[in-house]
Amino acid sequence: MKVSVQPEPFDLGAELAGFGAGRSDVGAVVSFTGVVRDDSGAMEALELEHYPGMTQRAIAQIVDQAVTRWDLADVIVIHRHGRLGIGEQIMMVATAARHRAAAFEAAEFLMDYLKSRAPFWKKEHGRDGTSWVVAKDEDEDALKRW
Amino acid sequence: MVDVLYFAWVRERIGLPREQIETQAATVNDLVAELRAREPRYEAAFADLTALRVALDQELATFDSPLADVREVAFFPPMTGG
Numbered sequence: 001m002k003v004s005v006q007p008e009p010f011d012l013g014a015e016l017a018g019f020g021a022g023r024s025d026v027g028a029v030v031s032f033t034g035v036v037r038d039d040s041g042a043m044e045a046l047e048l049e050h051y052p053g054m055t056q057r058a059i060a061q062i063v064d065q066a067v068t069r070w071d072l073a074d075v076i077v078i079h080r081h082g083r084l085g086i087g088e089q090i091m092m093v094a095t096a097a098r099h100r101a102a103a104f105e106a107a108e109f110l111m112d113y114l115k116s117r118a119p120f121w122k123k124e125h126g127r128d129g130t131s132w133v134v135a136k137d138e139d140e141d142a143l144k145r146w
Numbered sequence: 147m148v149d150v151l152y153f154a155w156v157r158e159r160i161g162l163p164r165e166q167i168e169t170q171a172a173t174v175n176d177l178v179a180e181l182r183a184r185e186p187r188y189e190a191a192f193a194d195l196t197a198l199r200v201a202l203d204q205e206l207a208t209f210d211s212p213l214a215d216v217r218e219v220a221f222f223p224p225m226t227g228g
Contacts, residue, residue, distance in 0.1 A: 120227025
């Protein structure tokens with residue numbers, strides 16, 4: 001299990017290359033990568049604030065829940081903070097399991113919970129000023145299916 | 147004495163990231179009432195509690211939670227990571 005909260009970029013290929021390696025019980029690896037996008041056409045950067053101290057612990061608790069619910073061989077969660085440019089990777093989740101259903105479901109569960117339960121806040125920096133991204137009702141609703 | 151932390155627009159509205167507060171508040175709601183009575187910037191930050199979340203000693207909690215033995219209280223908007 002790997003949980004990392006960091007300002008630096010990560011190398012998705014390198015992270016996945018060694019993931020589940022050396023195990024004979026891994027039949028499925030699923031990964032998700034969040035990328036900074038610009039919906040308005042006027043965005044210059046995305047700033048991610050977090051709660052040092054709580055962040056690592058909150059993510060670890062979410063990973064613990066996933067491991068309890070699904071038979072997972074391994075999990076990676078990397079989430080960046082600081083100022084990110086458009087197209088940059090914000091975060092990644094990867095799950096390794098015996099079968100794909102568990103790997104897919106656990107990855108979705110991790111994403112749904114990270115969005116609404118890990119203490120990160122996004123602020124958009126644009127040509128016209130700055131604004132905090134507002135949490136969507138759908139994000140909270142997404143937790144109900146679990 | 148309790149450490150009170152603010153994040154995102156709550157931090158910006160109040161104008162500081164953290165402060166130590168001497169309080170006898172029994173619950174988070176009581177602490178919020180004390181803060182709101184302080185200055186307009188606190189009143190503005192805590193005007194709508196449905197737009198806020200609270201963590202006690204780095205665990206998500208509710209506004210009716212007791213503050214006994216809590217050392218760190220954090221206020222912030224709903225999270226938007228991922």
